[in-house]
Amino acid sequence: MAIKASDFVWNNGHLVPWDDAKIHVMAHVVNYGSSVFEGIRCYQTPKGPAIFRLRDHTLRLLQSCKIYRIDLDFTLDELCQATVELVTANKVSPCYIRPIVLRGYGQVGVNPFNSPIEVYIANYEWGKYLGSADSDDGVDVCVSSWTRLAPNTMPTMAKAGANYMNSQLIKMEAIVNGYSEGIALDVNGYVSEGSGENIFIVHKDRIYTPPLGNSVLPGITRNSVIHIAQELDIPVIEQIIPREMLYIADELFFSGTAAEITPIRSVDKITVGHGIAGPITKAVRRQFYGIVNGTAEDRFNWMTPVPVKQTVTV
Ligand SMILES: Cc1ncc(COP(=O)(O)O)c(C=O)c1O
Structure with missing residues (x-):
């Protein structure tokens, strides 16, 4: 699905026009994959747009930064506020929100310490990822021949851009073999997760x-499933x-954030x-969609309302 441009991107404290949110080809991140990011959904509820678990996603972003020794000039509160400001300014709901922290254009070489830290937040219209909305059909998946990152290689608790080279291998293999998604095992052969989803059996x-x-x-959704269950x-x-638990499961x-709750x-x-x-x-799934769509009480305090006057419904 092509990205539908919004009006603004938030960059280091300011809203800039969408087309101005650019980095140089020699930025550290382009050469060495030095970015951490988040994926967040804003839902359209009867009371207006509301962002799902904004604080928890933003906290995970800060934790990803900490793991990679990235010192941010912005606090958790400031970044949450910036996200709400951006969604308000762009007037697009429902939408997908993508905060990115990256190491920019500075010095050459692997050492990241002397490349400037840049923070971007973008949001844009976005619909379903896997399967169709609320469908009971489920998706057909395979176990990937690629394993997830071994624990002492790249930390999977950080949502780092570079981790998604591994995810891309898993996803591409699944697609070329006719599946919607691949389930990766860990380095010891135990079930880990999908290319961009956690798994429940x-x-x-x-x-x-x-x-x-x-x-x-x-996963923030993983944590939400645990609370709901x-x-x-x-x-x-x-x-x-x-692995064989996948084959004898009653349900999977x-x-x-992208897949929401997708049956397999x-x-x-x-x-x-x-x-x-x-x-x-x-x-x-019923409880999850009830909360995010605003038809059930938000008893876990997961939704952050966004003061948008005029919205485009997709
Ligand atoms: C590798 C991977 N696992 C799990 C998830 C699910 O995490 P969340 O529910 O926070 O979106 C994602 C999506 O961000 C992911 O990329």
């Missing part, structure tokens, strides 16, 4: 998901998951359960 009325030690991103009295167990689903229909052409979204997936 339903087995005998319990939900299982790999712990952070299995090279997964600490607990509220529904469905046990959630974070434990090491062998992805979680992620088959893995390596083995049908999951009855080949249609199961009752636990549907129960969790």
Whole structure:
């Protein structure tokens, strides 16, 4: 899907025209992948636009910076405020929000310390990622021949641009073989996550998901699923998951900002359960969409309202 340009991008404290948000080809990030970023959704609710878990996403951005020794000139509050300001100014809802921190144009060489830190926040119209909205059909996926990053190589708790070279290999392999997505195993052969989603396995009325030690991103949606399941009295167990659990699961689903809650229909052409979204997936999904679409009470305080007067609904 092509990016639909908005009016403004937030850059180091100012709103700049969309077309002016540019970096030089010799910026450190272009050559050495030195960026961290976030992906956040703003939903259209009956009370107006609202950003899902803005503070938690922004906190993860700051934590990604900390892991990569990036000192930011902006605080958590300032970045949250900047995001709301941007969405208000661009008047686009629902939308996808992409904060990026990168090492810019400075000195040559791998050493990143002398390249300036630049912060950008962009937002633009965005719809569904995997599957179709609220569909019970689910997606067909494969286990990737690529593993996720080994723990002592690139830290997966950081949402770093460079991690997505690995994600691209997983995604491309899945696509060329006719699947929607690939599930990566970790370096020891245990289930890790999709190229851009966390994974949940339903087995005998319990939900299982790999712990952070299995090279997964600490997904904000993953955390939301855990909260919702607990509220529904469905046990959630974070434990090491062998690959074959994927084949004998009653239900499987992805979680992620882009994927939201996406049921999985088959893995390596083995049908999951009855080949249609199961009752636990549907129960969790119903609560999730209720909160984000503003039709259910926001009892976890996940939504940040955006004061936009005029919106474009996509
Ligand atoms: C590799 C990876 N895992 C998991 C997720 C899900 O994380 P979140 O729910 O915070 O979007 C993403 C998406 O950002 C991702 O890129």
